[in-house]
Amino acid sequence: MKVLGAHVLITGGSSGIGLACARLAVGRGARVSLMARRPDVLDEAAGSVRSPGAQVAVAAADVADDAQVGAAVATLTDALGPVDIAICSAGQTRPGYFEELDAAWFRQLMDVNYFGTVNVVRAVAPSMIERRRGSIVGVSSAAGLVGVYGYSAYCPTKFAVRGLLEALRAELAPYGVHVGCSFPPDTDTPQLADEEQYKPRETKAISGTIKPLSAERVARNILDGIEKERFAIIPDVQTRGLAKLAGVVPGLVSGVMDRQAKKARGRGQ
Ligand SMILES: NC(=O)c1ccc[n+]([C@@H]2O[C@H](COP(=O)([O-])OP(=O)(O)OC[C@H]3O[C@@H](n4cnc5c(N)ncnc54)[C@H](OP(=O)(O)O)[C@@H]3O)[C@@H](O)[C@H]2O)c1
Numbered sequence: 001m002k003v004l005g006a007h008v009l010i011t012g013g014s015s016g017i018g019l020a021c022a023r024l025a026v027g028r029g030a031r032v033s034l035m036a037r038r039p040d041v042l043d044e045a046a047g048s049v050r051s052p053g054a055q056v057a058v059a060a061a062d063v064a065d066d067a068q069v070g071a072a073v074a075t076l077t078d079a080l081g082p083v084d085i086a087i088c089s090a091g092q093t094r095p096g097y098f099e100e101l102d103a104a105w106f107r108q109l110m111d112v113n114y115f116g117t118v119n120v121v122r123a124v125a126p127s128m129i130e131r132r133r134g135s136i137v138g139v140s141s142a143a144g145l146v147g148v149y150g151y152s153a154y155c156p157t158k159f160a161v162r163g164l165l166e167a168l169r170a171e172l173a174p175y176g177v178h179v180g181c182s183f184p185p186d187t188d189t190p191q192l193a194d195e196e197q198y199k200p201r202e203t204k205a206i207s208g209t210i211k212p213l214s215a216e217r218v219a220r221n222i223l224d225g226i227e228k229e230r231f232a233i234i235p236d237v238q239t240r241g242l243a244k245l246a247g248v249v250p251g252l253v254s255g256v257m258d259r260q261a262k263k264a265r266g267r268g269q
Helices: 016-025 039-049 064-081 103-131 157-173 190-198 201-205 216-225 237-248 250-267
Strands: 007-011 031-036 058-061 087-088 134-139 176-181
Touching: 007 064, 007 103, 007 157, 016 031, 016 039, 016 087, 016 216, 031 039, 039 058, 039 087, 039 250, 058 064, 087 103, 087 216, 103 134, 103 157, 103 176, 103 216, 103 237, 134 157, 157 176, 176 216, 201 250
Parallel strands: 007 031, 007 087, 031 058, 087 134, 134 176
Antiparallel strands: none
């Protein structure tokens, strides 16, 4: 689906990967709307992506709340017309040892990452089905391909996003609606900087082997994935390899990560 001339809705559009998608979509000639919780940060983000003649709208909503999402989508549809492309990038993470993580995190991350995607899809899909056009992309993660040490609260939410989108791809294809799933590895964003303080040393050892991608590179891959109507949208060779290996020989991938974790424990860092 062409980005040019489309109304592109981006949740989490005020920061990181979502903000980079917004900037790129404006550059490719889209009408862009942004959804996130903090109105001041949203306004600032909209100001930073606006260029002369570009149409950019914002609506504050917590994606975990279906009523707020419904109201925000209605406001944005009034402003810019029906949503043609939805990029669900709003998300949170909290690494930590399973036994030390507060139980509330398991529910909160599922509410925001998984139900936050479900709520947006429910709000935009009916009009896409009716109009026989549209594209929906959710942002999962490399941690939605394999379970990673220290991410027991986060990985399940990203596996759930992937499962939702795999099922939806098949259901919406007959209506001409594209569904895709983005699997970024570590990406240089405020979220990555923030989670660093909570990572167990084993997690640091595993992710320390990966150089974070830029948010712009991940965003370009997402918009290209939409234009080429791909399902699996993966920005780098290493994660593409991980996706293949994890699908065919999952024991190999977990074996490598187990050795990295054991070494980090041995070093006592
Ligand atoms: N960075 C990485 O290494 C990485 C890797 C793989 C996947 N991802 C995924 O990529 C997506 C974007 O992450 P990012 O790194 O760009 O994070 P980020 O820079 O922290 O941006 C997160 C965005 O989501 C919004 N948000 C958070 N909770 C929300 C809620 N309940 N309702 C509505 N909006 C909410 C934030 O705005 P407000 O706080 O104002 O609501 C912000 O706009 C996430 O789904 C993340 O899990 C990130």
